[in-house]
Amino acid sequence: MELLYQNGYGAMYKMNNRTTGVRELQMIVDTVGVFMSRDDLDHLLGIVRKSNEPCTCADCGGNHCNKIWCSSPLVDICLKVDEAIIDHMEDLIQGAQFMLDMDATLEKYRLK
Secondary structure: OOOEEOOOOOOOOOOOOOOOOOOOEEEEOOOOEEEOOHHHHHHHHHHHOOOOOOOOOOOOOOOOOEEEEEOOOOOEEEOOOHHHHOOOOHHHHHHHHHHHHHHHHHHHHHOO
């Protein structure tokens, strides 16, 4: 595993010898590790960015939701959040994406 990015909330790793199929990344938050693909990471970022919008479920009644819910064919993720955690999650995801894109860009323009 190669550390891509970490902050005060968690860490994102790239799996070098992966046995998880297309799930090439692992996000670790507290003591929980979640395998995900780059598409999963993009999807999670969209959910995190929309978390500031009022929630229309019966529990929230139009207020901001205090959880992030993300479903995939392998696992459902539900994280209790507040504004500080949302900021850390967005930073963690964007930092990992930057590192992934930077490697791809350097590889694309590598002198041969």
